[in-house]
Amino acid sequence: MPRPPDKKSLLDLSQQNYQKLLDFIHSKSDEEKQKTFPEGTLNRNVRDVVTHLHHWHLMMLSWHQEGMAGKKPSMPADGYSWKDLPALNQIIWQKYQGTSLEEGLKLLDSSHEKMMKTITSYSSDELFEKKKYPWTGSTSMGAYFISATSSHYDWALKLLRKAYRKMG
Secondary structure: OOOOOOHHHHHHHHHHHHHHHHHHHHOOOHHHHOOOOOOOOOOOOHHHHHHHHHHHHHHHHHHHHHHHOOOOOOOOEOOEOHHHHHHHHHHHHHHOOOOOHHHHHHHHHHHHHHHHHHHHOOOHHHHHOOOOOHHHOOOOHHHHHHHHOHHHHHHHHHHHHHHHHHHO
């Protein structure tokens, strides 16, 4: 599916992909939801995937808040560059190891709603004009929201489908 070019498309695709992800998760039995995925990915179960998404929402919301306050946010996180994503994702993974799937889903639902409200608060032009805000560099704020919502939900669904296929 093409990247959303405007606010309505971003909101629609984000909500559609989020719902597809939840529908897939809820289609699994409680036992299946707790299974450990085959080796080869950092996120080894459904909880790991949903808490990963949640944490990236929190980071995006933080970048947005700092950036819109005229500050330069540390992206992706303090002490990490974009080339350090594997190490950052490992830290995120570790942070949520004591979180239950049920709690992870609640966290994700809450942060998804905050993302949608934040997107809704802007016009399409404010979201998709490149170089409009200093903190977004040469891209648009919408591109960051796409990465943290619709595209990330699509990644998560593909990861889950692949893991369950491998498990049989």
